[in-house]
Amino acid sequence: MSGLQPSEGLSSQQTIVMPLSGIRVVDLTRVLAGPFCSMLLADMGAEVVKVETPGAGDPVRRQGAIRDGLSWYFAAFNRNKRSLTLNLRHPEGREVLAKLIAGSDVLVENFRPGVMAAIGFDKARLDALNPALVYCSLSGFGSNGPYRDRPSFDFIAQAMSGFMSVTGEPDGPPMRAGPPIADLVAGLYGALGICAALVRRGRSGVGETVGASLNNAMISMLGFLAANYFATDEPPGRNGNDHAIVSPYGLFRTKDGEIAIAPSQEQSYQRLVEALDATELRDDPRFLSNDLRVANRRAMNAAIEARLMGGTSDYWIKKLNAAGVPCDRVKTLPKVFADPQTIDQEMAISVEHPGHGAVKMLGFPIKFTTAPCTVRRPAPDLGADTEAVLRELGYSSDEITRLRGIGAV
Amino acid sequence: MSGLQPSEGLSSQQTIVMPLSGIRVVDLTRVLAGPFCSMLLADMGAEVVKVETPGAGDPVRRQGAIRDGLSWYFAAFNRNKRSLTLNLRHPEGREVLAKLIAGSDVLVENFRPGVMAAIGFDKARLDALNPALVYCSLSGFGSNGPYRDRPSFDFIAQAMSGFMSVTGEPDGPPMRAGPPIADLVAGLYGALGICAALVRRGRSGVGETVGASLNNAMISMLGFLAANYFATDEPPGRNGNDHAIVSPYGLFRTKDGEIAIAPSQEQSYQRLVEALDATELRDDPRFLSNDLRVANRRAMNAAIEARLMGGTSDYWIKKLNAAGVPCDRVKTLPKVFADPQTIDQEMAISVEHPGHGAVKMLGFPIKFTTAPCTVRRPAPDLGADTEAVLRELGYSSDEITRLRGIGAV
Numbered sequence: 001m002s003g004l005q006p007s008e009g010l011s012s013q014q015t016i017v018m019p020l021s022g023i024r025v026v027d028l029t030r031v032l033a034g035p036f037c038s039m040l041l042a043d044m045g046a047e048v049v050k051v052e053t054p055g056a057g058d059p060v061r062r063q064g065a066i067r068d069g070l071s072w073y074f075a076a077f078n079r080n081k082r083s084l085t086l087n088l089r090h091p092e093g094r095e096v097l098a099k100l101i102a103g104s105d106v107l108v109e110n111f112r113p114g115v116m117a118a119i120g121f122d123k124a125r126l127d128a129l130n131p132a133l134v135y136c137s138l139s140g141f142g143s144n145g146p147y148r149d150r151p152s153f154d155f156i157a158q159a160m161s162g163f164m165s166v167t168g169e170p171d172g173p174p175m176r177a178g179p180p181i182a183d184l185v186a187g188l189y190g191a192l193g194i195c196a197a198l199v200r201r202g203r204s205g206v207g208e209t210v211g212a213s214l215n216n217a218m219i220s221m222l223g224f225l226a227a228n229y230f231a232t233d234e235p236p237g238r239n240g241n242d243h244a245i246v247s248p249y250g251l252f253r254t255k256d257g258e259i260a261i262a263p264s265q266e267q268s269y270q271r272l273v274e275a276l277d278a279t280e281l282r283d284d285p286r287f288l289s290n291d292l293r294v295a296n297r298r299a300m301n302a303a304i305e306a307r308l309m310g311g312t313s314d315y316w317i318k319k320l321n322a323a324g325v326p327c328d329r330v331k332t333l334p335k336v337f338a339d340p341q342t343i344d345q346e347m348a349i350s351v352e353h354p355g356h357g358a359v360k361m362l363g364f365p366i367k368f369t370t371a372p373c374t375v376r377r378p379a380p381d382l383g384a385d386t387e388a389v390l391r392e393l394g395y396s397s398d399e400i401t402r403l404r405g406i407g408a409v
Numbered sequence: 410m411s412g413l414q415p416s417e418g419l420s421s422q423q424t425i426v427m428p429l430s431g432i433r434v435v436d437l438t439r440v441l442a443g444p445f446c447s448m449l450l451a452d453m454g455a456e457v458v459k460v461e462t463p464g465a466g467d468p469v470r471r472q473g474a475i476r477d478g479l480s481w482y483f484a485a486f487n488r489n490k491r492s493l494t495l496n497l498r499h500p501e502g503r504e505v506l507a508k509l510i511a512g513s514d515v516l517v518e519n520f521r522p523g524v525m526a527a528i529g530f531d532k533a534r535l536d537a538l539n540p541a542l543v544y545c546s547l548s549g550f551g552s553n554g555p556y557r558d559r560p561s562f563d564f565i566a567q568a569m570s571g572f573m574s575v576t577g578e579p580d581g582p583p584m585r586a587g588p589p590i591a592d593l594v595a596g597l598y599g600a601l602g603i604c605a606a607l608v609r610r611g612r613s614g615v616g617e618t619v620g621a622s623l624n625n626a627m628i629s630m631l632g633f634l635a636a637n638y639f640a641t642d643e644p645p646g647r648n649g650n651d652h653a654i655v656s657p658y659g660l661f662r663t664k665d666g667e668i669a670i671a672p673s674q675e676q677s678y679q680r681l682v683e684a685l686d687a688t689e690l691r692d693d694p695r696f697l698s699n700d701l702r703v704a705n706r707r708a709m710n711a712a713i714e715a716r717l718m719g720g721t722s723d724y725w726i727k728k729l730n731a732a733g734v735p736c737d738r739v740k741t742l743p744k745v746f747a748d749p750q751t752i753d754q755e756m757a758i759s760v761e762h763p764g765h766g767a768v769k770m771l772g773f774p775i776k777f778t779t780a781p782c783t784v785r786r787p788a789p790d791l792g793a794d795t796e797a798v799l800r801e802l803g804y805s806s807d808e809i810t811r812l813r814g815i816g817a818v
Contacts, residue, residue, distance in 0.1 A: 017613055019605035031673075032632070044605045059674065064633050064654075065640035072640035073633040140735075142776065145753030151677070153735035155650075155658065159669035160737045162745040166587030168577070173660065174739045176650050177586050178575030179630045188597045193775040195604035196428035196453045200780065202611035204426055211776035219745065219756045220774040221588045223441070224473050224482040226742065230757070230769035231474035231481035235742045241564075241585050245473075249564065251582065260568035264440075265468065268560070326549070326562035328569045330583040333635065333644045336571040336628065344554030347628045348639070360639035365629040366602040367551065369618035371609070 018045025018371045023198065024104040026097075027051060027081065030058045032154070032180060033138045033214060034110035035077045036187035041106070041194065042080035043364055043373040049100065049389055050078065050380065054085040054409065057382040068356045075379040076361035079351060082377070082385035085409055088119050092408035097121070099393045102129045105201075106194055110138040113148045123209070134197040136210040138190050143211050152214050157182035161218030166225055169240040186217040247293035248272070251330065252305050257313040261304070261320065261327045266290065268325050275323035276307040353378040383409075427454025427780045432607065433513040435506075436460060436490065439467045441563070441589060442547045442623060443519035444486045445596035450515070450603065451489035452773055452782040458509065458798055459487060459789070463494040463818065466791040477765045484788040485770035488760060491786070491794035494818055497528050501817035506530070508802045511538045514610075515603055519547040522557045532618065543606040545619040547599050552620050561623050566591035570627030575634055578649040595626040656702035657681070660739065661714050666722040670713070670729065670736045675699065677734050684732035685716040762787040792818075 023046040027038040035050075035058065042048040052058055064073030084100075087093035098121075101107055107126070109116060116122065116137075126135055137143060140152020158164050158176045168175030193210035201207060219226075225236045225244075236244060243249040243262075248269070251258050263269045269290070273281045281287050281303055286296040293300045308316055313329060320327040331339065337348050347363040364373035386409055390400050403409045432455040436447040444459075444467065451457040461467055473482030493509075496502035507530075510516055516535070518525060525531065525546075535544055546552060549561020567573050567585045577584030602619035610616060628635075634645045634653075645653060650669075652658040657678070658671050672678045678699070682690045690696050690712055695705040702709045717725055722738060729736040740748065746757050756772040773782035795818055799809050812818045 017609060017615075019602075019609040019617070021609070022612075023608070036632075040601065065637045067640050071636075073636040076633075076636045141750055142754045145750045147730075147750040150730045151733050151735045153671040153673050155652070155671040156669055156735040156737055159660075159739045160745070160748075162740055162742045163586070163588065164669075164739050165741040168584060168587075169581065172578065172581065173650065175577060175584055177572070177590075178577075178645070178647065179572065179632050179634055181586075181590065181630055184630055184632060185594065185597070188594070188601065189774050192449065192597065192601045192604060193428075193777065195601060195608055196775075197777065199432070199604055199607045199611060200426060200428040200430070202608060203431075206426075206779070208428070208780065209778035211778075212774060213754075215750065216754055216756055216772075216774040216776075219751065220771055221590055221593055222742070222745075222771065223445075223588050223593060224485075225588055226746075226757075226771050227480075227482040227485045228474045229742045229746075231476050236587070238587065241582065243564070251568075260565055260573075262562040262564040264562050321556075321559045324560050326560045326565040328565055330568045330573050331571055332574040333571045333631070333638045336569070336631075337635075337638075339569075341550055341554045341556040341624065342628065345551045345622075345625055347625055348635075362629055362631065362635050363625075365598050365621060365625040366605075367620035367625075368602065368606065369620075370615070371617065 018374070019368060020044045020046040020195075023047065023106060025049065025106040025108060026100050026104045028107070028109035028111065029138065030110065031060055032077070032183040033187040033190070034108055035060070036184055037136070037138060037190040037194075038081065038108055039077050039079065040187065040191040044366070045371070046106070048081040049385070050081040050083050051086050051097065052083055052382055054087050054383065054407065057083070057085070061382065070353060070356040070359065072359055072361070075351070075353060075359045078379035079361065079375050080377055081380060082389060083380035083383055084386050084389045085383035087408050090406070090408040092403060092406060094120055096390065096393065096403070096409065098129055100389070101126065101133065103393065104130070104133070105198070106134045106136065108136045108138065108190065108194070112151070113137070113139055113143045131207055132201055132205060133207040134194055134201060134210065135207065136190050136194050136212070138186055139211065139213045141215045142213045154180040154182040154214065157214035157218045161215055162222055163218050166236050166238055168238045170238050172238070174238065182214040182218045185221060186212050186214045189217050242297065245294060246290060247297045248300050248304050250301070252301065252308050254308045254313045254316055255311055257329065259308070259313050259316055259327055259329055261325065263325050271323045272320065272325045275320050275325060276304065278303070278307050349375065351375050351378050427783070428777060429453045429455040432456065432515060434458065434515040434517060435509050435513045437516070437518035437520070438547065439519065440469055441486070441592040442595040442599070443517055444469070445593055446545070446547060446599040446603075447490065447517055448486050448488065449596065449600040453775070454780070455515070457490040458794070459490040459492050460495050460506065461492055461791055463496050463792065463816065466492070466494070470791065479762060479765040479768065481768055481770070484760070484762060484768045487788035488770070488784050489786055490789060491798060492789035492792055493795050493798045494792035496817050499815070499817040501812060501815060503529055505799065505802065505812070505818065507538055509798070510535065510542065512802065513539070513542070514607070515543045515545065517545045517547065517599065517603070521560070522546070522548055522552045540616055541610055541614060542616040543603055543610060543619065544616065545599050545603050545621070547595055548620065548622045550624045551622045563589040563591040563623065566623035566627045570624055571631055572627050575645050575647055577647045579647050581647070583647070591623040591627045594630060595621050595623045598626050651706065654703060655699060656706045657709050657713050659710070661710065661717050663717045663722045663725055664720055666738065668717070668722050668725055668736055668738055670734065672734050680732045681729065681734045684729050684734060685713065687712070687716050758784065760784050760787050
C-alpha cells in the first residue's frame with residue numbers, strides 16, 4: 001500500500017511517526033464539515049492535499065474576519081494541508097486528479113451525491129484507480145433516500161434532526177446551537193470512519209467507502225432523549241437550562257453573579273447540601289429523592305439559591321468543586337481562553353504564517369502522549385503547493401507550464 | 410499483536426471483517442462519554458468487554474425510562490458489548506483485570522486522573538503488561554492542569570467552554586444544548602484518537618496513550634466563532650436563531666407554520682428571491698449585499714416572510730429545496746423518526762433483547778459500504794459474560810467458582 005512508503009514530499013519533521021504519518025489524503029472538500037474532517041486527519045500526521053478551484057479556492061478563504069489579507073477562519077481549519085489548484089472541468093485537470101487518487105490512501109469529498117460520478121469518478125473508476133482507497137463522502141443527508149439531492153446547511157440539520165426541538169426555554173422558540181455543530185460532528189464521524197477503515201485496510205489490504213452526513217450526525221446526538229422517547233412514546237420538550245430528570249441542576253445566582261451547578265447523582269446532591277451547610281434540606285419531605293426534587297424544582301432551586309446568595313461565585317466554585325460537586329461559571333470566550341486550564345491544555349495555539357504574522361487558533365482536543373498532534377505547516381496560500389505536488393506525481397517543468405497554460409491547474 | 414489473532418470468543422458473525430473486527434477493548438467506563446466511545450468502537454466491530462462492579466454495574470442501568478426491567482438508555486449505549494463483573498477493590502479482581510489488559514488491544518477508562526494508578530495500573534504497569542496497548546483516558550478537563558482533579562459533568566462543560574455563551578437569544582440567558590453534547594463529542598474524540606493510534610500501531614507495533622476531555626471537546630466546537638474572536642478581540646454574543654454574519658437566515662413564518670431557511674452564500678440568496686418570486690428585492694438598496702442584509706436584517710426578514718405567508722410550509726420546503734435553498738421545519742422527535750429520510754438512513758433500529766422484547770434505539774451515523782456497522786449482540790445483563798470471559802483468560806470452572814466465592818468477580 002502506498003501509505004507504507006514515505007512520499008517524496010515528506011519534510012524532515014514527518015520522520016517522527018505520528019498516528020497517521022505517511023497516510024496520503026486527497027481532499028476535495030470545502031467550507032466546513034469536510035475541511036474539519038481533513039484537518040483532524042492532518043493534525044494527526046496525515047499528508048493532506050487540498051484540491052481547490054484555480055483562482056477561487058475554498059470560499060472560506062474570503063469568510064470570517066480577515067487580517068492582513070488572511071481569513072483566520074480559513075487558517076484555523078486548513079493548517080497542516082497543502083493546496084493544489086485543479087480545474088476539474090478540464091479533462092487534463094481530471095487526469096491529474098486520477099493520478100493523485102491512484103497514489104493516495106484516502107479521498108474525502110463533500111460534493112452533493114452524484115457529482116463525483118458526473119466528473120468521471122464513479123465507484124468503478126475509483127476502484128480501478130486504487131482498489132485499496134478509503135473513500136469518504138460527507139453529505140447533508142447521506143448517499144440515498146428522498147432528500148439525498150437536497151442542499152444542506154448546518155442550521156437546517158440542527159432544525160431537522162430534532163436537536164433544536166429540545167434546546168431552548170420551555171416557553172421560548174426552538175434554539176440552534178451557536179457553533180456549527182452539525183458540520184463539526186459530521187466531520188468528526190467522517191474522520192472516525194476513515195481511521196477505522198484504515199485499521200481494516202492495514203490488516204486486510206482492502207479499501208472501503210465511508211459516508212457521514214450532517215443530518216445523521218445530529219440525530220446521533222439525541223442520546224438518552226431518543227432512548228426515553230422510544231421507550232415512552234412521549235417526545236421530550238425544551239427544558240432551558242434545567243435537566244428533564246435531574247434536580248437541582250442549572251444556573252443559580254450567587255452574591256455577585258451566577259454559577260452552573262450539576263450534581264449528577266444522589267451522592268453529589270448529598271455533597272452539595274453538605275458544602276452549602278444546608279444539611280437540614282435532607283429531612284425536607286419535598287427533597288427526599290431526585291424525583292421529589294424534580295417535582296418541587298422551584299422550591300428546591302430557591303432553597304439552594306438562598307444559601308448561594310451568602311457567598312461569591314469564586315467562593316462557591318472553589319468550595320463546591322472541592323466537595324465533588326461539578327460547578328463553574330458560564331464563560332464568555334475571553335474568559336475561556338484566559339482560563340488557566342485552557343492555557344494548560346494548550347487549547348489556543350499560535351501559528352506563524354509567513355507574510356501574515358502569528359495567527360491564533362484552537363488547539364488539539366485529542367492528546368497523544370508519545371506522538372502529539374502538531375502544526376507542521378500553516379494553512380496554504382491558494383495553489384501554493386501545485387508545483388510540488390505535480391512534481392511528486394511525475395510531471396516535468398514543461399508539462400506543468402503547459403497545464404498552467406491551458407488552465408488545467 | 411493480539412488483535413491479529415481471532416479470540417476464542419468470536420461468534421460466527423464476526424468472521425465478517427468489519428473495520429475493527431478482532432480489536433479487543435477493555436472498557437472501564439460508565440455513564441456516557443466512555444460508554445459512547447466504546448459503543449462507537451463496538452458498532453464498527455471491536456470486541457468490547459465492559460467491566461462493571463459486581464451487584465451494581467453502570468449507574469445508567471437504573472437511569473432513564475425503564476421498560477420490562479430494562480433501561481432503554483442503557484440498552485442504546487451498550488449494544489455490542491459483553492459484561493464482565495470485576496471487583497477492582499479486591500486484589501484478585503485486579504489480577505483478572507491485569508490478564509484482560511495483557512490480552513487486549515485497547516483500554517478505555519473515564520475515572521478521574523489518578524484513579525488508575527491508585528488501583529495499581531499506572532503507566533509503567535500498563536507498559537509492562539502490554540507495551541502495544543492503546544490506552545485512552547476520558548476525563549472532564551484532561552490529565553493535567555489546575556482543574557484536573559475537579560469533578561465534571563456535561564452541563565458544566567457546556568457552561569465553561571464558551572458554548573453556552575454563544576447559544577440562546579440575545580436578550581435571554583446563556584443556553585445549554587438539550588442533548589449532552591459535551592459527553593458525546595468527548596466520546597467521539599476518544600474513539601477517533603483510539604482508531605488513529607491503532608493505525609500507527611498496525612504499522613509500527615507501538616502502543617499509545619490517548620486523552621480526550623469534555624472541556625477540550627466543547628472548546629474545539631467553537632469553530633469560526635473562536636477564529637473571529639482571535640482575529641478581532643471582539644467576543645461573539647448570542648444571536649438566537651439568527652446568524653451573526655449571514656442574512657437572511659433563521660426561522661420564518663409561513664401560511665400554516667414556520668420553516669428554517671439558510672441560504673449560505675450569495676448564490677443561494679439569489680436562488681431564494683427567485684423561488685419566492687421576489688426578484689425585485691435584488692434592486693432594493695437595503696439588500697444589495699450580505700453585509701447590507703445583515704445591517705437591515707429586520708426589514709430583510711419582513712420582506713421574506715411577506716412572501717412566505719402566501720404558501721404553506723410544505724409548499725415552500727419543496728419549492729425552496731428544489732431551487733437549491735436549504736430549508737425545512739424544526740422537527741420534534743416523532744417527526745424526525747417518521748421522516749422518510751431518517752427511515753431510509755435507518756437512524757432508528759430495533760434490537761431484540763431476550764426477555765425484554767424489541768428495543769428501539771438510534772442507528773449508525775457512519776455508513777460503511779462493504780462492512781457496515783451492525784448490532785451483533787444486545788446490551789448485556791450485568792455480568793452476563795463473566796464466565797465466558799474468564800474462561801477465555803484461562804480460568805477453570807473451579808477457579809471461577811472460587812473467584813465468585815471471595816467476591817472478586
